[in-house]
Amino acid sequence: MAEIEIRALRKAFDGGEVLKGVDLTIEDGEFISLVGPSGCGKSTLLRIIAGLEPQSSGEIWIDGSSADGVRPSARNLAMVFQSYALYPHLSVFDNIAVPLRMKRLSALERAPVLGRLLPGRRRTERVIREDVERVADQLEITPLLKRKPGQLSGGQRQRVAVGRAIVRQPRAFLFDEPLSNLDAKLRVHMRTEIAQLHRQLGTTFIYVTHDQAEAMTMSGRIAVMIGGELIQVGAPSAIYEDPRDIRVAEFIGTPKINAFPGRIRGDGRLEVLGHVLHAATSAAAGECRVCVRPERIELSGSGILSGTVVHLENLGSEAFVHIGSEGMNAPVVVRVNDPGLLPAIGASVGYGFVPDAVRAFDAGGKRVATSIASRIERPRGVAVV
Amino acid sequence: MAAAPSPRAWVFAGRRPAARSAYALAAPAFGLMLLMLIGPLAAVIALSFTDYQLGAPSFAWIGLANYYEMFADRVFWISLKNTLTYVAIVVPGAVALGLGTALLIQSGAGLRSWYRTIYFLPVMATLIAMAIVWEFMLHPQFGLVNGLLRAAGLQGHSWLQDRGTALYALCVIGIWQATGFNMVLFLAGLVSIPKHLYDAADIDGAESAWSRFRLVTWPMLGPVTLFVVTISAIRSFQVFDAVQVLTKGGPSKSSEVLIYTMYTEGFEFFRSGYGAAVTVVFLAFVLLLTLLKSALGNREVHYA
Numbered sequence A: 001m002a003e004i005e006i007r008a009l010r011k012a013f014d015g016g017e018v019l020k021g022v023d024l025t026i027e028d029g030e031f032i033s034l035v036g037p038s039g040c041g042k043s044t045l046l047r048i049i050a051g052l053e054p055q056s057s058g059e060i061w062i063d064g065s066s067a068d069g070v071r072p073s074a075r076n077l078a079m080v081f082q083s084y085a086l087y088p089h090l091s092v093f094d095n096i097a098v099p100l101r102m103k104r105l106s107a108l109e110r111a112p113v114l115g116r117l118l119p120g121r122r123r124t125e126r127v128i129r130e131d132v133e134r135v136a137d138q139l140e141i142t143p144l145l146k147r148k149p150g151q152l153s154g155g156q157r158q159r160v161a162v163g164r165a166i167v168r169q170p171r172a173f174l175f176d177e178p179l180s181n182l183d184a185k186l187r188v189h190m191r192t193e194i195a196q197l198h199r200q201l202g203t204t205f206i207y208v209t210h211d212q213a214e215a216m217t218m219s220g221r222i223a224v225m226i227g228g229e230l231i232q233v234g235a236p237s238a239i240y241e242d243p244r245d246i247r248v249a250e251f252i253g254t255p256k257i258n259a260f261p262g263r264i265r266g267d268g269r270l271e272v273l274g275h276v277l278h279a280a281t282s283a284a285a286g287e288c289r290v291c292v293r294p295e296r297i298e299l300s301g302s303g304i305l306s307g308t309v310v311h312l313e314n315l316g317s318e319a320f321v322h323i324g325s326e327g328m329n330a331p332v333v334v335r336v337n338d339p340g341l342l343p344a345i346g347a348s349v350g351y352g353f354v355p356d357a358v359r360a361f362d363a364g365g366k367r368v369a370t371s372i373a374s375r376i377e378r379p380r381g382v383a384v385v
Numbered sequence B: 001m002a003a004a005p006s007p008r009a010w011v012f013a014g015r016r017p018a019a020r021s022a023y024a025l026a027a028p029a030f031g032l033m034l035l036m037l038i039g040p041l042a043a044v045i046a047l048s049f050t051d052y053q054l055g056a057p058s059f060a061w062i063g064l065a066n067y068y069e070m071f072a073d074r075v076f077w078i079s080l081k082n083t084l085t086y087v088a089i090v091v092p093g094a095v096a097l098g099l100g101t102a103l104l105i106q107s108g109a110g111l112r113s114w115y116r117t118i119y120f121l122p123v124m125a126t127l128i129a130m131a132i133v134w135e136f137m138l139h140p141q142f143g144l145v146n147g148l149l150r151a152a153g154l155q156g157h158s159w160l161q162d163r164g165t166a167l168y169a170l171c172v173i174g175i176w177q178a179t180g181f182n183m184v185l186f187l188a189g190l191v192s193i194p195k196h197l198y199d200a201a202d203i204d205g206a207e208s209a210w211s212r213f214r215l216v217t218w219p220m221l222g223p224v225t226l227f228v229v230t231i232s233a234i235r236s237f238q239v240f241d242a243v244q245v246l247t248k249g250g251p252s253k254s255s256e257v258l259i260y261t262m263y264t265e266g267f268e269f270f271r272s273g274y275g276a277a278v279t280v281v282f283l284a285f286v287l288l289l290t291l292l293k294s295a296l297g298n299r300e301v302h303y304a
Helices: A042-050 A092-104 A119-139 A154-166 A184-201 A212-218 A236-241 A246-251 B007-047 B065-072 B074-107 B112-124 B127-137 B144-151 B166-191 B195-204 B209-220 B222-237 B241-247 B258-268 B272-300
Strands: A004-013 A016-026 A031-035 A057-062 A077-080 A172-176 A204-209 A221-226 A229-234 A258-264 A269-272 A275-281 A286-292 A297-299 A305-314 A319-324 A332-336 A348-353 A359-362 A370-372
Touching: A004 A042, A016 A042, A016 A229, A031 A042, A031 A212, A042 A077, A042 A172, A042 A204, A042 B195, A077 A154, A077 B195, A092 A119, A092 A154, A092 B195, A119 A154, A154 A184, A184 A204, A184 A212, A204 A212, A212 A236, A221 A236, A221 A246, A229 A236, A229 A246, A246 A258, A246 A286, A246 A359, A258 A332, A258 A359, A269 A286, A297 A332, A319 A348, B007 B272, B065 B272, B074 B112, B074 B166, B074 B222, B074 B258, B112 B166, B127 B144, B127 B166, B127 B241, B166 B222, B166 B241, B195 B209, B209 B222, B222 B272, B241 B258, B258 B272
Parallel strands: A031 A204, A031 A221, A077 A172, A172 A204
Antiparallel strands: A004 A016, A004 A057, A221 A229, A258 A269, A258 A286, A269 A275, A275 A370, A286 A359, A297 A348, A305 A319, A305 A348, A319 A332
16 A cells, blocks of 8 residues: 655666656555556656666655665565566465565575574464465466476466565555566456456556556556656546647557648638638647547548548458548548448548547647637538538 | 278388488488597497507407406595595585676676686686696795795695695696686576566565575576586596696695596506596596486476
């Protein structure tokens, strides 16, 4: 149970600055995901929270006391690594027992031969055995306790790594891309398990991932990190629906959000590819980008925009149509809910979107507020000029 | 019966020529192996059952007579005991020092390749040349070692001329030479230990360097250690050059070792048959070590 506060955290390696002043307060019992493209500094941030790496400046506070200079184990945080980091020479039982033995046995009691003779060791070992077996039972790995990590599948190793983390009842859990080494099916399954584990334990979870789907499905809050900065922190739905920065909009959501080159006119109306939209903004006139998610675009003959179908992705339950349009560098991706209604490759199609689907960003990439310009009344136009 | 052969039979029939060409293709390599490796070994074993003398026109099969003579010979037993003592001192010494040096070099940030080179020097230099330096260092009157002892107010010693110390002086030289080699092997082993295991150990509460060593480093070095111990043991069994240059097995056989016995019997007294019998004993020890290593290796080493 811990509240973790990160204040103005900076980290510079000899190559450059990896973390450029991160401020974040993680509530007690919260499941927060740090998500961002690889190299954005999210793993470094996690390692600094864990105490595996020192920060260049800034502070970490855990439960109201400063963690600076406190050793990793003394912070009482548990970490699950991407590669699981199980000790290959120890059985599953011993792997899970390591943190308990380190904490509860003295160095003398841990000694290979002599330790066995000490009376205290046997008593402590019995308690440790009970604890390990309880955790193994909880994670359903009891039959594996005698095996070595080399004899386990990826998913089983993952469970053992989680077991080693929860057995010591830490104040918070740190996950460093724990599912990236698993195959796609198992990954989806483990997502559910980790989310359930969080509900069961009620402990603070900090989960680092580059997979925005993991972040979206599991966490209570998402912190999007790009280029060593926290760009936006919020609930998954808020991050998806209301991105504050074009980098967030582009990173969250698959397929990527469509970004049209646009312009804010002098009267505040937005213009895309020469068409004036039914959306307006109070922001200053100039270049902007108008972004629309694939599911908010509709194929329609009456749409204001048009192009040629260059590629189709049929996923069975849904399909994506890639449309090459004049004036666009990348194809526009449109989701079609009924794959039976797909146009042919090479066909020209019209498409459009309603004004409230528009997320506009200024030249600096910052979000500008838009409103529906209601001067012209139309009966339910899909796209409006 | 008159039916055409089934496809199965046909497949088996077709296999014969394939097997024959496979043998033909393997033959050159197999022949060379027989000629270069197994042949000489068999010759040595055969020789140990003869009274052949180097240069003699003829020889006779004398069965186990060489072995009877050898086992009755006091010098052989002294030689065997000295060799085992040498191995028992040099192997732990060189392995422990090699590991220690490797750990120190690995933990330091700078000058790694410099230290690596320095410690590897004794391995690269031929021991014959270095033995001359050692002879000078250990000289009773003007040697560096006794000079230092005298400067510290201690009494010097005739290291190589004293029956009580000659073998141990050779052990020190043996450790000095083997440490660098072991260090390089341990360094390679240390580099291949995944970093995240140390992270995990840190998180799990292995705070002291010793507990990290016990939890991660030592077990992960298991395969390397096994190899280093075996190689050091085999090389120690082979000790010869330092003995030949510095003590010639003396004084009064106190530093006589197996290979040196073999050398004097075979090449100074030209008793090739007897020398071969000593070699067979030596080979038996080496074979034993190799078998021990592979038996341990198969059982202990199954890392993911």
